[in-house]
Amino acid sequence: MRLLAVETSCDETALALVECSEDLENPRFKVLRSVVASQIPLHRRFGGVVPSLAKREHLKNLPIIFRKIGGESLRDKTDAVVVTVGPGLEPALWTGIEFAKSLAKRWKKPLIGASHLQGHLYSFLLEPQENLEDVFPSAALVVSGGHTILLLLQSLVKYKKLGETRDDAAGEAFDKAARLLRLPYPGGPEIEKAAKKGNPKAVAFPRPMIHDKNYDFSFSGLKTSLLYYLKQSFKADWKEFNKNYGQNKIKLENLNDVAASFEQALVDSLVYKTVKAAKEFKVKSIGVSGGVAANSLLRNSLRKESKKLDIAFLSASKRWNTDNAAMIAVAGYINFLNRKRLKIEAQPNLGL
Numbered sequence: 001m002r003l004l005a006v007e008t009s010c011d012e013t014a015l016a017l018v019e020c021s022e023d024l025e026n027p028r029f030k031v032l033r034s035v036v037a038s039q040i041p042l043h044r045r046f047g048g049v050v051p052s053l054a055k056r057e058h059l060k061n062l063p064i065i066f067r068k069i070g071g072e073s074l075r076d077k078t079d080a081v082v083v084t085v086g087p088g089l090e091p092a093l094w095t096g097i098e099f100a101k102s103l104a105k106r107w108k109k110p111l112i113g114a115s116h117l118q119g120h121l122y123s124f125l126l127e128p129q130e131n132l133e134d135v136f137p138s139a140a141l142v143v144s145g146g147h148t149i150l151l152l153l154q155s156l157v158k159y160k161k162l163g164e165t166r167d168d169a170a171g172e173a174f175d176k177a178a179r180l181l182r183l184p185y186p187g188g189p190e191i192e193k194a195a196k197k198g199n200p201k202a203v204a205f206p207r208p209m210i211h212d213k214n215y216d217f218s219f220s221g222l223k224t225s226l227l228y229y230l231k232q233s234f235k236a237d238w239k240e241f242n243k244n245y246g247q248n249k250i251k252l253e254n255l256n257d258v259a260a261s262f263e264q265a266l267v268d269s270l271v272y273k274t275v276k277a278a279k280e281f282k283v284k285s286i287g288v289s290g291g292v293a294a295n296s297l298l299r300n301s302l303r304k305e306s307k308k309l310d311i312a313f314l315s316a317s318k319r320w321n322t323d324n325a326a327m328i329a330v331a332g333y334i335n336f337l338n339r340k341r342l343k344i345e346a347q348p349n350l351g352l
């Protein structure tokens with residue numbers, strides 16, 4: 001069946017048409033069309049996502065990208081409409097839901113609700129797949145701007161949460177660190193770019209909770225260490241540096257080294273706990289998804305660790321890790337196969 005998916009949970013407006021086939025044991029997906037309209041340049045001025053602006057942009061972008069993806073001509077090619085119902089920014093979620101509702105009504109097609117987090121979790125299915133028999137149980141890390149969750153998957157639909165962040169999400173930590181370093185929003189790609197030119201051993205940042213017995217994470221202490229490090233580096237000039245936000249009058253001389261050390265500390269914490277879970281539960285694969293999974297150091301480290309353990313590594317290409325609607329079609333199809341119905345209303349705190 002062909003699903004048309006709508007995603008507006010945060011700062012990307014996205015639509016996709018995906019051909020979905022086969023069953024829960026081995027679902028198959030082929031992305032026929034996918035369009036993502038990013039609002040990043042708009043929110044950049046404010047150093048983060050402004051919900052009311054996000055809503056306005058989604059309202060403006062939805063009809064534009066609907067036309068771009070094929071518009072009314074897709075009616076005969078679509079079997080059902082899927083929409084993200086949560087988690088996310090409430091006003092942003094409603095724009096997608098209202099759009100999808102009216103489309104489904106006009107086209108007389110069923111409407112399926114999907115979870116944004118399940119979209120991330122299942123995004124690896126958008127890549128050509130081996131047989132799924134060989135990947136479960138799996139240790140799956142979902143790392144985005146709002147979430148950091150480690151799961152143990154027994155199958156696509158049977159999983160339990162092993163741990164999650166106690167404070168900031170990994171992406172949020174990157175974004176906040178970038179703000180401190182006077183780098184633009186979103187911080188993850190900017191820190192990664194600077195880090196490529198730096199020495200990850202230059203500054204000894206902490207790896208919070210790494211020795212705790214649980215599978216939880218914590219990143220706010222890491223961010224505070226960065227703040228102390230900057231205050232210490234600038235000393236008398238700190239006030240001036242702070243005042244000149246965005247004007248770059250005073251620069252951090254070892255910016256690349258600081259970025260590389262911060263990135264390494266954050267990635268080490270994520271990798272350490274994921275590998276610990278992989279060993280304890282004797283998994284057959286490690287998975288990583290969500291915006292932060294676009295980070296090369298994280299992907300390469302987890303890929304290397306999977307190889308060492310002689311297990312599979314599951315992750316979609318970067319384009320399917322950051323927000324998109326193809327992954328929402330996947331989550332919708334799995335809900336359909338699993339007969340799981342989500343209420344078609346904005347659920348800002350919907351969990352996994």
Ligand code: KG4
Pocket residue numbers: 010143144145146147170171172174175186187188189192290291292293294295296321322323
């Ligand atoms: O999944 P996503 O696109 O949106 C949410 O569901 O939150 O994730 C966005 C987050 C942002 O915090 C962004 O800084 C981070 O993913 N991110 C990265 C990279 N690309 C995006 N973090 C580290 N390295 C990257 N290359």
Ligand code: ZN
Pocket residue numbers: 116120144145290291322323
């Ligand atoms: Zn996301």
